[in-house]
Amino acid sequence: xxxxxxxxxxxxxxxxxxxxxxxxxxxxxxxxxxxxxxxxxxxxxxxxxxxxxxxxxxxxxxxxxxxxxxxxxxxxxxxxxxxxxxxxxxxxxxxxxxxxxxxxxxxxxxxxxxxxxxxxxxxxxxxxxxxxxxxxxxxxxxxxxxxxxxxxxxxxxxxxxxxxxxxxxxxxxxxxxxxxxxxxxxxxxxxxxxxxxxxxxxxxxxxxxxxxxxxxxxxxxxxxxxxxxxxxxxxxxxxxxxxxxxxxxx
Ligand code: BTN
Numbered sequence: 667x668x669x670x671x672x673x674x675x676x677x678x679x680x681x682x683x684x685x686x687x688x689x690x691x692x693x694x695x696x697x698x699x700x701x702x703x704x705x706x707x708x709x710x711x712x713x714x715x716x717x718x719x720x721x722x723x724x725x726x727x728x729x730x731x732x733x734x735x736x737x738x739x740x741x742x743x744x745x746x747x748x749x750x751x752x753x754x755x756x757x758x759x760x761x762x763x764x765x766x767x768x769x770x771x772x773x774x775x776x777x778x779x780x781x782x783x784x785x786x787x788x789x790x791x792x793x794x795x796x797x798x799x800x801x802x803x804x805x806x807x808x809x810x811x812x813x814x815x816x817x818x819x820x821x822x823x824x825x826x827x828x829x830x831x832x833x834x835x836x837x838x839x840x841x842x843x844x845x846x847x848x849x850x851x852x853x854x855x856x857x858x859x860x861x862x863x864x865x866x867x868x869x870x871x872x873x874x875x876x877x878x879x880x881x882x883x884x885x886x887x888x889x890x891x892x893x894x895x896x897x898x899x900x901x902x903x904x905x906x907x908x909x910x911x912x913x914x915x916x
């Protein structure tokens with residue numbers, strides 16, 4: 667990725683409820699600036715997607731929330747994809763080449779979750795759009811609570827053999843997030859192309875939506891136009907990205 671134009675301002679916390687909550691509090695107080703990054707050593711109420719908690723042990727994980735205040739509202743799918751790619755760029759930059767994206771923006775290694783992204787807005791005002799992008803990456807953990815591992819496979823940079831500190835990874839993320847977010851304004855095709863590569867989706871895929879599951883060739887993935895999959899009988903299904911529940915290569 668090219669480097670970012672936006673300067674970032676790091677706001678450091680010890681153990682907090684949630685870095686995203688701290689970012690929203692600064693927005694509410696009128697003190698936030700575009701590209702502020704709230705970073706914590708640990709979280710007591712770290713939150714993940716779909717209302718799940720986010721495991722946030724002290725000094726073992728990267729826990730960061732970016733304040734994003736673009737001039738006009740961003741396409742939600744584009745932002746989701748950009749943030750997943752930023753997390754992927756950062757972990758690859760510290761040496762984890764085999765990391766992949768999993769729909770919509772998990773970073774996984776051999777199917778085990780390494781990082782997650784939660785992009786949130788509150789009362790989005792089109793005149794003054796504000797987003798908080800929370801990113802959590804497992805860095806030094808060598809074990810995880812049973813409640814987590816019973817649900818799904820998880821991993822960390824340490825378990826993947828990458829000796830990297832939270833600070834080193836943060837430095838990469840500080841470059842990657844503004845650079846990828848700049849593409850939301852400038853180059854959706856690049857995001858689409860890099861997402862297909864990062865998730866290894868070129869070829870046969872399985873697509874899950876409210877309408878059911880289909881398998882077939884990925885014909886196209888477009889932020890504006892949605893996803894097109896051609897099934898084995900030659901029929902094509904088109905689906906807006908916000909309706910995609912799961913999408914994976916098979
Ligand atoms: C997911 O479920 O995949 C998203 C996880 C997002 C976790 C990060 S950690 C930093 C920020 N603060 C939070 O409370 N959540 C996000």
